Amino acid sequence: MKPTATPPIVDRDEWERARAELLLREKAHTRAGDALAAARRRLPMLRMPPVTVVGRDGPLPLQEVFEGRRMLIVYHFMWHAGAPHEKQCPGCTHSQSAMNAAVRAYLAARDVSYAVFSSGPWDELAAYRDFMGWTAPWYSTADSTALPKIRNGGDLRCYLRDGDEVFQTYETKWRGIEAMLPTLQLLDLTVYGRQEKWEDSPPGWPNQDEPGSWWDRDGRPVAQWTRL
Known part of the structure; x- marks a missing residue:
């Protein structure tokens, strides 16, 4: 238009x-x-109790998710158990689309690993990750009880490993995870911006949508159309 x-x-x-x-x-x-x-x-840091997650090779302690590095960034992916791929979270799908191997390599160069946690069953998580063509390590927290309380997903947390101990150093959610969404940063540079209702745009600018409503197209997250 x-x-x-x-x-x-x-x-x-x-x-x-x-x-x-x-x-x-x-x-x-x-x-x-x-x-x-x-x-x-x-910021001060929080000592983590023992935490076990489930990955490709079965259960493992949180310390091993670091893959030998000192720091770890974890994104908590919102999961709808038993739902088909097209019904999984469009926002979380959006956030993971930019976390490719090259980005993770640059993080690793500064002693930082990256992983995705989700409360969904491991077999469902693995099937979705493979469908999307993502290579970041994913882990199920379905049976983990010692993680800090989170919403069902959309949270980002940072950890530090000191010997055998793990400490949480940071967490954020909502707009705090926009560092993972370069699409939004780029749209902010354009004349019409994100075209969402909350933005302060001049009169006569294009119709404004609800925040994130455009992350779905024809019934599935936009990124999935690159896989079909």
Whole structure:
């Protein structure tokens, strides 16, 4: 559909002035993010009790999920037990689509492993991961009782391994996981943004959708159409 409105058209000098003004705000935003990251690194940590998860080779302790590295990032994938692939969480599917082998290799270069946990049965999780063509290690927490309380999914947690002990150092949810969604970061750079209702857009901009509603298309998560 052709947009009903566009930004005003100006000459190069006026555009450069407007861009320079925005750049000052962008730099301030970046510095504020750096300060938050510094505070995040200074959070205290929580000692984890013994935790067992189930992976490709059966049960294993949380320490082994680190794959020999000191740090671990875990995403908790929302799971609908017994549901077909097209009925699994579109938001979690969106978040995992960018976590390819290259991204994980860069994390590993800084001593960080990445894994996906889910409360679903292992055989269902493995079938979905394979259907999507993902290679990140997945683990079932269906029989794990010592993990920190989470919603059914959509949570991101960071851990540190010190010898035989594991500590939780950070957690986030909701918009906090947008670091895993480069699609959204890129859309934020475009003139019409994410085109969601919560955004502050000028009058006449394209119709705004409910947040995340466009992550499904024709009854299944968008990323699944690349697999069919």
